[in-house]
Amino acid sequence: MSARAPTLLAVATAVVVRLLAPAAAGAQDRCPSAEACLAKSFGSHWTQYQELIEKAWGDKKRVADLLRKATAAGRTDLVARLTEEQAKIEARWRFADGVAQALTAPHFGAFLERHRDEAAREHAAARARSQRETDLYRRLVQSTIGPQRSGVIRDIASYEREAIELRKTFFRDGMLASASSLKESADVFAHGWKELATILVKSGLVEGNGIAGSVPYVQAMSALMGSGYAGFEVVHTGVAVAEATARNRNTEALIEATRGAAAATLRVAELLAASPASAAKQAAMREWIGAAGARTVVWANVLALGLDTALTVQATRLLREAEGRQVQVETSDARWRARVEAAARTAREAALREERAQRQLDRQHAIATLYERIRAERGH
Amino acid sequence: MALAVALAAPQPSARAQDRADELAAHDLLWMEAVAAALAVVAIPDVDKVPAADVKTAQQRLERAVVRLIGSRPPVSRLPQHLAVLPFLQEVTAATLAVVDARDAGDAPGLASARGWLEQSVRRLSAALRMAGAGRS
Numbered sequence: 261m262s263a264r265a266p267t268l269l270a271v272a273t274a275v276v277v278r279l280l281a282p283a284a285a286g287a288q289d290r291c292p293s294a295e296a297c298l299a300k301s302f303g304s305h306w307t308q309y310q311e312l313i314e315k316a317w318g319d320k321k322r323v324a325d326l327l328r329k330a331t332a333a334g335r336t337d338l339v340a341r342l343t344e345e346q347a348k349i350e351a352r353w354r355f356a357d358g359v360a361q362a363l364t365a366p367h368f369g370a371f372l373e374r375h376r377d378e379a380a381r382e383h384a385a386a387r388a389r390s391q392r393e394t395d396l397y398r399r400l401v402q403s404t405i406g407p408q409r410s411g412v413i414r415d416i417a418s419y420e421r422e423a424i425e426l427r428k429t430f431f432r433d434g435m436l437a438s439a440s441s442l443k444e445s446a447d448v449f450a451h452g453w454k455e456l457a458t459i460l461v462k463s464g465l466v467e468g469n470g471i472a473g474s475v476p477y478v479q480a481m482s483a484l485m486g487s488g489y490a491g492f493e494v495v496h497t498g499v500a501v502a503e504a505t506a507r508n509r510n511t512e513a514l515i516e517a518t519r520g521a522a523a524a525t526l527r528v529a530e531l532l533a534a535s536p537a538s539a540a541k542q543a544a545m546r547e548w549i550g551a552a553g554a555r556t557v558v559w560a561n562v563l564a565l566g567l568d569t570a571l572t573v574q575a576t577r578l579l580r581e582a583e584g585r586q587v588q589v590e591t592s593d594a595r596w597r598a599r600v601e602a603a604a605r606t607a608r609e610a611a612l613r614e615e616r617a618q619r620q621l622d623r624q625h626a627i628a629t630l631y632e633r634i635r636a637e638r639g640h
Numbered sequence: 641m642a643l644a645v646a647l648a649a650p651q652p653s654a655r656a657q658d659r660a661d662e663l664a665a666h667d668l669l670w671m672e673a674v675a676a677a678l679a680v681v682a683i684p685d686v687d688k689v690p691a692a693d694v695k696t697a698q699q700r701l702e703r704a705v706v707r708l709i710g711s712r713p714p715v716s717r718l719p720q721h722l723a724v725l726p727f728l729q730e731v732t733a734a735t736l737a738v739v740d741a742r743d744a745g746d747a748p749g750l751a752s753a754r755g756w757l758e759q760s761v762r763r764l765s766a767a768l769r770m771a772g773a774g775r776s
Contacts, residue, residue, distance in 0.1 A: 294740060294753075298733040302726060305709075358715035362722045371723070371770040375763065382759065526682055529675035533668070559670035563724075566678040567765040602751035609752050620726070 295609060299616045306623035309359055310630065316356035317634050319349045364628045372621045379617040383610040390603040397596045526566060662714045669711055670721075673704035677728060680735050681761055687750055691742045698735040705732050720771045727760070727767040734760040 291297035323346045330338035362368070680697045683689055705728060713721040734757040741749035 294733040294737040295756075297736075298729060301729065305726075355712075355715060358718045359722065362718040365719065365723075367770060368719075368723050371767065378763075523682075526675065526678040529671060529678050533672040533675040559667050559674050563674040563677065563764075563768060566674065567681060567761065567768065570678065570681040571761065571765060598747055602748040605748040606752040606755055609756065613756070 295612050295616070299612070299619070302616065302620060303623075306620070306627070309363060310623075310627055313356045313360050313627065313630060313634070316349070316353045320346075320353045321637075323349050360627065360631045360634070363624060364631050369621075369624055369628065372617070372624055376614070376617040376621050379610070379614040383607070383614045386603070386607040386610040390600075390607040393600050393603040397600050400596065529563075529566060659714070663717070666711065666713055666717055666721075669704075669707055673701070673708055673728060676701040676704045677731060677764070680731065686735070686738050686757060687742070687754055691739070694735070694742070695739050698732070698739050701732050701735065705729055723771040724764070724767050727764040730760040731757070731764050 327342045686694050737753035741753045
């Protein structure tokens with residue numbers, strides 16, 4: 261049995277618990293906000309990753325050098341001890357190398373860049389909205405005479421209409437993105453679910469396993485894909501969801517089936533969750549890993565399906581709300597102040613998230629540079 | 641492939657059994673986090689349901705995430721673990737921000753936190769697709 265490498269973030273765990281759960285921390289350790297806790301936690305993680313890689317590589321080089329010298333000097337006693345030490349360090353290096361490869365994978369770096377860019381866009385949009393809310397409120401406060409006030413009110417009403425349209429576009433696009441990933445998830449699950457159902461029955465984990473709840477979803481997805489996304493296209497062109505589902509039975513069936521699959525996936529995840537652990541669950545997980553799990557990562561597929569279906573259900577609900585909302589002319593001073601405060605707060609916090617996304621990217625670049633140097637030393 | 645062959649052999653070596661157990665144990669940890677995350681996502685209106693329900697769901701997710709952070713993933717699971725965990729942490733933090741804002745009666749904070757939670761769930765979904773794209 262190879263020597264166990266240290267727990268990846270053993271030292272940081274205690275710190276992370278305090279940082280992620282400020283309510284449980286001592287007064288002197290309390291983070292000012294959840295965002296601040298998260299930023300500190302990420303900083304700590306990246307530092308740990310870098311130190312893990314640097315130390316494992318440094319130790320590997322050091323022992324190799326000592327072994328060369330001991331061998332050259334004919335010190336068989338030292339050679340034996342150093343060979344044993346080298347085997348332990350080699351196990352640590354394999355783990356650290358795995359961490360380095362994962363963190364410097366090109367698709368991961370590209371994803372962090374896209375994440376940073378998206379955070380920047382969200383910040384810009386939040387800042388623009390905050391300025392607009394403030395400006396409208398200022399004009400409302402300043403206007404007391406009829407034509408000026410009705411001009412402001414007309415601008416507010418058109419702003420609301422614009423916001424509703426923007427929201428519709430956002431959720432339509434969100435639904436299309438969900439539909440694309442749903443197809444991918446559904447394909448994986450059409451195979452994985454059948455195998456899982458067999459294994460769960462064998463393990464006696466049958467009660468309420470929810471597998472059957474996913475079957476209509478897979479069938480509805482197949483019907484929708486067969487009709488060439490016809491259901492989602494009508495939503496994309498701006499037709500109301502209610503009208504689209506009345507017109508196209510595939511859309512209605514998919515939305516219903518998606519709701520069922522979201523609930524079913526949650527039940528499956530609960531069933532397979534570690535707590536409380538049982539011998540039957542352990543056996544089922546080991547067997548599924550040997551079957552579907554050997555081709556894919558079990559928990560990632562369950563989470564992907566669960567999120568995609570939940571996001572589609574959420575997008576549908578929010579789109580219906582936006583369509584049904586009456587345009588309200590906001591004249592209450594107190595409610596306007598609340599809107600302005602909320603928009604300003606959202607903009608400030610979006611700025612912090614943009615900074616965090618940039619720092620993540622910078623730390624990833626630092627590890628990529630380190631790993632590039634290590635690879636050069638190894639002669640790759 | 642090597643793992644499946646080892647598991648299918650009539651008398652799997654102890655090493656292969658350890659690897660299978662290690663994978664299963666790690667996947668079980670993640671499955672708990674998945675169940676906790678999906679339970680948070682299933683809450684229809686985080687600013688309208690009883691505050692205690694949101695707090696309970698957030699605390700469960702936080703416990704699962706802390707266990708994941710303190711775990712030692714098998715090397716074969718490192719790509720997914722390291723790519724997805726930060727975004728799961730963000731969902732946890734965003735849910736905590738909702739809980740804190742509701743506890744404090746902070747209406748602007750709640751509006752901002754709700755938006756953050758929606759965005760973070762989308763990012764988690766995107767991270768999963770990215771991690772899947774990196775899978776051979």
